Amino acid sequence: MTMPTPAIAPLIVQSDGTLLLDERLPRAEEALALLREVAELRKRPGSLHTYAMTPVTMWNAAASGWTPERVLAGLRAAARYGVPAALEREVQRVMGRYGQLRLVRLGDELRLTAQDPAHLREIAAMKEIRGWLRDEAGDGWIGVCPEARGWLKRELAARGWPVVDEAGYRSGEALRMDLCETSGSGRPIRLRDYQAEAVEAFAGSTAGDGGSGVVVLPCGAGKTWVGMAAMARLRCETLILTPNGISVTQWIRELLRNTTLTEADIGAYTGDTKQVRPVTVATYQVLTHRQAGKADNPHWQLFVDRNWGLIVYDEVHLLPAPVFRLTADLQATRRLGLTATLVREDGLASDVFALVGPKRYDAPWKSLEQQGWIAEAACREVRVPLGGESAERYAAAPARARHRIAGENPAKTEVVRRLLARHDGEPTLVIGQYLSQLRDVSEGLGIPLVTGEMPQQDRQRLFDRFNSGEVGVLALSKVANFAVDLPDAAVAIQISGSFGSRQEEAQRLGRILRPKRDGAGATFYSLVSEETDEVEFARKRQRFLLEQGYEYEVSRWPAGAAEGGAKG
Amino acid sequence: MNTREIAGKMPERLGAWLGESPLLAARLGSGRPWSDVLGDPAWAAEWAASAAPLPQALLRLIVRRFAGLPFEEEKLLQAASEEGGRTGAEARVALQRLRGDGVLFAVRKAWGDRLYYLPSDMVKVWQRLLLPLAAAPVDAETAIGIAPAADGFRLPLSQELLRAWSAIRRYGLPLTAKGTPHKAAVAKVAAAMGLEASALDALGLLPGAGDPTPLQAALALDLGLYAGVLRRGNSEILVDEEGAVRWLVGTAAAHEAKLAEMVASRYAGQDPALHFAATALAMAAPGAWYREDALAAGSAPGADAAVAAALARWLDALAAFGWVERGVLNGMPACRWTVDPDPDRAARREPPPAGLDRYEVLPDLEIVVPPETPPLARWRIAEVADLSSADVVSFYRLTRNACERASHRGHTADTVAALLEAGSGAPLPPPVRDAMDDWFRRLGRVEVLDAVVLRTDEPGLADLIAADPEATGMLGERIGERHYLVRGEARGRLEERLASLGYPPYRPQAQAAADLAESGANPGEPGAIPAARLAQPPQAVLDPGWTSRRPVLSFYELDPAPPAGFSELFPGLGEVPAAWLRQPRAYHASTRRELVERAVRWRTAIRVRPSTEDGGVDGWMTFVPQAVTGTGERWQVSGLVRESGFAESGPPPAEVRVTLPADGIGELMIVLPDEAR
Secondary structure: OOOOOOOOOOOOOOOOOOOEEOOOOHHHHHHHEEEEOOEEEEEOOOOOOEEOOOOOHHHHHHOOOOOHHHHHHHHHHHHOOOOHHHHHHHHHHHHHHOOOOOEEEEEOOOEEOOOHHHHHHHHHOOOOHHHOEEEEEEEOEEEEEEHHHHHHHHHHOOOOOOOOEEEOOOOOOOOOEEOOOOOOOOEEOOOOOHHHHHHHHHOOOOOOOOOOOOEEEEOOHHHHHHHHHHHHHHHHHHHEEEEEHHHHHHHHHHHHHHHHHOHHEEEOOOOHHHHHHHOEEEEHHHHOOOOOOOOHHHHHHHHHOOOOOOOEEEEEHHHHHHHHHHOOOOOOOOEEEOOOOOOOOOOOOHHHHHHHHOOOEOOOOHHHHEEEOOOOOEEEEEEEEOOOHHHHHHHHHHHHHHHHHHHHHHHHHHHHHHHHOOOOOOEEEEEOOOOOHHHHHHHHHOEEEOOOOOOEEEEEEEEEEHHOOOEEEEOOOHHHHOOOOOOOOOOEEEOOOOOHHHHHHHHHHHHOOOOOOOOEEEEEEEEOOOOHHHHHHHHHHHHHHHHHHEEEEEOOOOOOOOOOOOOO | HHHHHHHHOOOOOOOHHOOOOHHHHHHHHHOHHHHHHHHHHHHHHHHHHOOOHHHHHHHHHHHHHHHOOOEHHHHHHHHHHHHHHHHHHHHHHHHHHHHHOOOOEEEEEEOOOEEEOOOOOOOOHHHHHHHHOOOOOOHHHOOOOOEEEEOOOOOOOOHHHHHHHHHHHHHHHEEEEOEEEEEEHHHHHHOOOOHHHHHHHHHOOOOOOOOOOOOHHHHHHHHHHOOOEEEOOOOEEEEEEHHHHHHHHOOOHHHHHHHHHHHHHHHHHHHHHHHHHEEEEEEOOOOOOEEHHHHOOOOOOHHHHHHHHHHHHHHHHHHHOOHHHHEEEEEEEEEOOOOOOOOHHHHOOOOHHHHHOEEEEEOOOOEEOOOOHHOOOOOOOOHOOOOEOOOOOOEOOOHHHHHHHHHOOOOHHHHHHHHHHHHHHOOOOOHHHHHHHHHHHOOOOOOOOOEEEEEOOOHHHHHHHHOHHHHHHOOEEEOOOEEEEOOOOOOOOHHHHHOOOOOOOOOOOOHHHHHHHOOOOOOEEEOOHHHHHHHHOOOOOOOOOOOOOOOOHHHHHEOOOOOHHHHOOOOOOOOOHHHHHHOOOOHHHHHHHHHHHHHHHHHHOOOOOOOOOOOOOOEEEEEEEEEEEEEEEEEEEEEEEEOOOOOOOOOOOOOOEEEEEHHHHHEEEEEEOOOOO
């Protein structure tokens, strides 16, 4: 509590760096402009949006030329209750550290320099770090083993010491590549403003530690375009890592369709194919695949086979831990992470920062929706009673088995049928967690089903038929969570989900967020068995989207479902 | 003891003579009760404006030296002599005046000793009137140069206490047979608080021997019991919901000020220097920076260092309570209030504009609670949601577990929704309402009950009893071939009916004993009151709090004897020649000795013109004789010479210790204090 009667300023500043912005108040826009520079959005449910100042956001602000005094003056001007003294000191301390340590290259030698030589002595005394330093040292610098570049940065950042990496990147083997002037359909190719901003934020600043980092865009907002434009900007051989084979196919197709690259330039590196070409698209899975009993991973050679100038990590929040380790050794190569969410269920978000790079660009979902870049989505949770034999099995089952019984509630099939009838003519996806359930729905309602077991060519053929309108409804297994390009899908019906993965729910919603040609909105249904544990798991899954400003409308399916649709 | 407690136990005789004091009589005449009159700051201001200098000076001395602590007359006379240069007679006359005016009170200990004291709630009032703050705030331009201390964020004490009390409401706080809390239970209370025990040194919290209560929890218990938010049950400390509501009502600012005042009167009053420092600090303007040495100045000659040390300790605690901010100005410590410590002023402040005191319920089940939210609203949120973080604003989270707890307290989805909608001033976001409905739908649907069951040895008998028109009305649901539920209140009547039907029910002996205990009768002592009932505190008695306190005056009877008159104060007054008191004269050596000894007994001064060895005379002086020694004509008197007569106010006159021989004393007279002074 502070003494002066609080003016109605839009920002509440907490001592731990949490910032609450009330978008309803005057001067909220002004405060928002400040927050975009110095903080990151945590959530925006309702009108009170939560941002956080972390060491990373403060270092990013410092990298963009902000001084602690300017940051604090901006906060004070917008703060309703002033800026807590503890935070003032923290801002001074954290931002003051940025630029104290730098990695520079002198010929072949990598050096860590410090403004204050005492810091170097402190660092040299750290047990975990000592092994990465060389004996060579001088006034204000110490030699660093080149292979330790990533590990050193990661360890020091974890200890609150950001290292400005000015050692530069290898430019990689040059590759002539441009975006085409027109797309396959003849429309001129022009990046949307936010896509251009994202590319600029990533590749524009090559001074200091610029040139690597993560771009966060909602599903459907065109992350592939950001990747392709970054490649065209840097014009170097590029390795693209994606979560699955479908995604590999789609990247290749988009590159061929929208860039000047030819088939001879692009290779696929998957379980089936091992092509290494100037632009190679690989899966995370193949990179982490290891033969039984062998310590070395045969596919890691891919990273050094060619002189890559850029590595693109698609869906970077899924990056497996082994690839992180690999990434630490690749610090001389530019890295671009693409994702819809920095939420990592495994809590490794800080490693993404340290090893792929800081967040370079972030566009909130609802902002893009307001601007019409992603479709307006209505989220509906439909509660379906669990009856008959399923209810008995549910009651008798141990807790760990109940989620599946509730998820596979056979009554959901009828609800899907009614919803499909309601959305007749709208391209619709039915997404589920359990193959047996999907098969039942597929057979019961005559819907083609795509699963991971299906050969990729067959999958792609079904996707193409869906995109062309020949098939109106597709049932998808978990394969649909990521990197499936079905731009016209307008309705998604989730019949079951994992225990509570927030990013899964976001990804599934993302499948229907591409703006529709007719400007129509999208509808996301989540079918949940009433009076079961599935209700709580659904609530947990929905949290990320609630935090992004989406609200679920809950309706209840009448028991027996003899008539009509859901009742509110 | 405060004025409320004094009023509550005032003997008739005391009230009779006290009511004759003109200032009090005027107020009592208008029908105001003693509790109202004795603690009225306006009365105090009127008294201070009209009182004679000597009682005022003595009251200043009492405020500085004793604050609200009891003292013996001799201690006061000593202090008056050392510090104020007053004669014992002056101090005693002024003391009686203070009693007669209702400023000072006395109790009598069992063995007859009398202890005087200022009502604890009035000490600060007198200090404000008679020893106003001399320090000026640091001007705004200079204040820019103040470097704030590197403390972390501190929650206001009111919120810390709410966290502790909420933990007691949630987990309970059982007491051992010795009356101390269970270690694990009280550790939970302490863990709910962010307050660190190390900051509480100044408060003098003294948990009893073997009491495992951490200091911060002791503070929460002490204030909770004293404020009536907590109460003592049979073997536990409980939240008193009505008491909580009474204490927590009001705006956040007014509540914090009320709490600040309670903390000062409850803890600073244990040490006069601390009380002086705390009251001086309370006079500082909120929000303005002060140098700490300036706040500590002006207490008493030579006492500044003690007050400065006390102030520093007090500020440590207040900073931990989130009430003051400390900093350094040119190497010197400085401080400022971040809350308004004056309850009246805080209560008069405009309420927060535009609903800023409302909290907000977000669709993702979080509740954002701004600092202006009234404490009662916070208390109610804590009933239905979990605190997830507390800082400038606090975050609570609605969870299924919290709803389950709320349901145990009688809440339903509708009452929780109504509570949240009232506090937020907005309809609940639909996802929140949905979650409430989901969670509450399963709550309260089943219950495990203690029930009275009729059991027969075979089904046929059960049928027979159920067929009896009188018995069947006392039976509830049949729950088996041989079992019926018995309606709650009907057990006794059913047993009688069964007996009259020829089936006297079997009653185990243990049950019979339990029934006896329930009835309140002791088998060995018919009609005795059960111990459980005895343990309950009588209603309307203020709980003394948790921690051990210094002597509690309320143990003693108020002294109803009226203030002593001159003849009592100066025994033998009527017997001495009037001339001794009227004007200086020369006396025979033996008379001179008699007169001086009388002055020593009365602890008063004499006015004397010493004679010199050559038979000449010096100028008049005021001499306070203290001891007469020697025999015959060779006696002498030692004492203190006041250089410039009585000082009515301001610094005491300088004193010089001298010894006058019998033949060095010329004309003299006894000087008694003027009754009017």
